[in-house]
Amino acid sequence: MQTPGPENSPAxxxxxxxxxxxxxxxxxxxxxxxxxxxxxxxxxxxxxxVRPVETAGTWLTTPIRATSxxxxxxxxxxxxxxxxxxxxxxxxxxxxxxxxxxxxxxxxRGLVRLVEAQKLxxxxxxxIGRPENSWEGVITVDRGSADGVKVGMPxxxxxGLLGQTVTVAKHSAKVRLITDQRSGVASMLQSSRAEGxxxxxxxxxxxxxxxxxxxxxxxxxxxxxSGMGGVFPKGLVVGEVLDVSAPANALYPLIKVRxxxxxxxxxxxxxxxxxxxxxxxxxxx
Amino acid sequence: xxRGLYTAGAILxxxxxxxxxxxxxxxxxxVPNFLLLVTVxxxxxxxxxxxxxxxxxxxxxxxxxGSGPIxxxxxxxxxxxxxxxxxxxxxxxxxxxxxxxVLAIASVVTGMAYGLLITVFVGxxxxxxxxxxxVLPEALYNVALGLLLYPVLAxxxxxxxxxxxxxxxx
Numbered sequence: 522m523q524t525p526g527p528e529n530s531p532a533x534x535x536x537x538x539x540x541x542x543x544x545x546x547x548x549x550x551x552x553x554x555x556x557x558x559x560x561x562x563x564x565x566x567x568x569x570x571v572r573p574v575e576t577a578g579t580w581l582t583t584p585i586r587a588t589s590x591x592x593x594x595x596x597x598x599x600x601x602x603x604x605x606x607x608x609x610x611x612x613x614x615x616x617x618x619x620x621x622x623x624x625x626x627x628x629x630r631g632l633v634r635l636v637e638a639q640k641l642x643x644x645x646x647x648x649i650g651r652p653e654n655s656w657e658g659v660i661t662v663d664r665g666s667a668d669g670v671k672v673g674m675p676x677x678x679x680x681g682l683l684g685q686t687v688t689v690a691k692h693s694a695k696v697r698l699i700t701d702q703r704s705g706v707a708s709m710l711q712s713s714r715a716e717g718x719x720x721x722x723x724x725x726x727x728x729x730x731x732x733x734x735x736x737x738x739x740x741x742x743x744x745x746x747s748g749m750g751g752v753f754p755k756g757l758v759v760g761e762v763l764d765v766s767a768p769a770n771a772l773y774p775l776i777k778v779r780x781x782x783x784x785x786x787x788x789x790x791x792x793x794x795x796x797x798x799x800x801x802x803x804x805x806x
Numbered sequence: 807x808x809r810g811l812y813t814a815g816a817i818l819x820x821x822x823x824x825x826x827x828x829x830x831x832x833x834x835x836x837v838p839n840f841l842l843l844v845t846v847x848x849x850x851x852x853x854x855x856x857x858x859x860x861x862x863x864x865x866x867x868x869x870x871x872g873s874g875p876i877x878x879x880x881x882x883x884x885x886x887x888x889x890x891x892x893x894x895x896x897x898x899x900x901x902x903x904x905x906x907x908v909l910a911i912a913s914v915v916t917g918m919a920y921g922l923l924i925t926v927f928v929g930x931x932x933x934x935x936x937x938x939x940x941v942l943p944e945a946l947y948n949v950a951l952g953l954l955l956y957p958v959l960a961x962x963x964x965x966x967x968x969x970x971x972x973x974x975x976x
Contacts, residue, residue, distance in 0.1 A: 532854040532892060540862045540884040548877030548927065560876050567870040571825045578826030651829035655837045655940045656924065659873050687873045695873045703928055723932065724939035725835055
């Protein structure tokens with residue numbers, strides 16, 4: 522049986538053509554305007570508007586992530602179940618809260634140590650949003666232009682480089698992860714000092730391109746930022762070489778890189794705002 | 807007027823789901839596209855003109871929420887909404903297979919077209935790598951969600967006729 526079709530107006534191809542042309546105009550304007558142009562400003566405004574929804578979504582879905590983490594740790598904690606049964610519910614709840622605080626403290630200490638070692642000024646931020654579509658490896662953090670964040674600032678995790686800020690709203694910013702297909706980091710190999718570009722890909726794999734064929738590259742070698750181009754400070758840990766191969770007709774070796782920083786489930790990050798203003802330690806006379 | 811309000815409400819709902827819920831539903835980096843789902847549903851319910859307009863609006867919001875160029879998804883969803891809308895007169899036959907087939911095809915076409923545009927505009931990425939690792943898994947994910955959400959959305963949008971069962975509705 523077929524129900525009657527809806528009484529829709531006849532198709533108007535002119536409308537479709539107009540919308541396609543409009544979309545192309547919008548794309549062209551976006552490509553040509555500056556970071557303060559109307560479309561960039563509109564994007565910042567829209568992202569500011571949806572920030573509470575992102576924050577609420579992240580908060581509301583915390584139990585899902587916590588349950589997932591708990592289930593993955595069942596194998597380890599099962600042996601302790603008998604002992605834990607002796608404890609009452611209130612103690613367990615408090616223990617969980619303290620454990621959460623301890624882990625957070627540990628992560629933050631790691632971040633601070635890392636940045637102090639690099640002598641870089643930084644700003645701590647919480648992750649309030651994760652990738653919203655399959656095409657982008659972009660997270661949202663709760664710091665924005667009101668906190669001094671600008672487009673292009675490097676972002677670190679406790680274990681290494683995470684990415685850089687790409688759009689900044691007043692109280693939030695989008696961070697493009699190094700695994701994103703549009704990401705490229707000027708890098709070098711720690712021991713051979715051979716330079717190249719670490720690129721992300723659509724499936725989240727990292728490769729190091731443009732490394733000379735004459736360079737000796739071994740799996741496990743550490744990959745650092747080279748400082749070339751001035752976007753990322755020199756010496757930040759990007760990852761380690763996972764695999765090296767030399768395709769017959771390729772100009773450069775194919776180097777796969779494993780990121781050092783944990784890119785899944787990040788909760789806190791540090792935005793590097795610039796070099797620290799070093800105190801003058803020279804002679805006073 | 808009321809039709810426009812329902813359309814705007816559906817797109818707003820899709821934005822909220824895309825921002826608030828979709829990141830938590832990520833499976834291996836693949837995130838469902840609620841804006842596409844709503845565009846296809848609107849097109850099937852309201853026809854090509856509304857489908858194209860809704861697709862353009864939803865796509866523009868998708869672009870604004872992301873960090874890439876603004877415009878490509880608006881272009882793609884406008885076309886997808888229009889073409890899907892052309893099928894609207896034949897869509898409310900009994901059965902659920904036809905709407906979900908349209909959704910699956912729309913997902914694949916949207917992914918391919920968007921991937922192609924991104925490759926052209928931004929100049930990075932491998933089209934085929936994206937097809938295998940993003941387009942196909944996302945299409946499957948969208949269809950799975952469509953199975954759950956399409957009947958609800960269509961009921962919400964098509965209030966001018968009673969729809970009591972999933973079978974009748976789809």
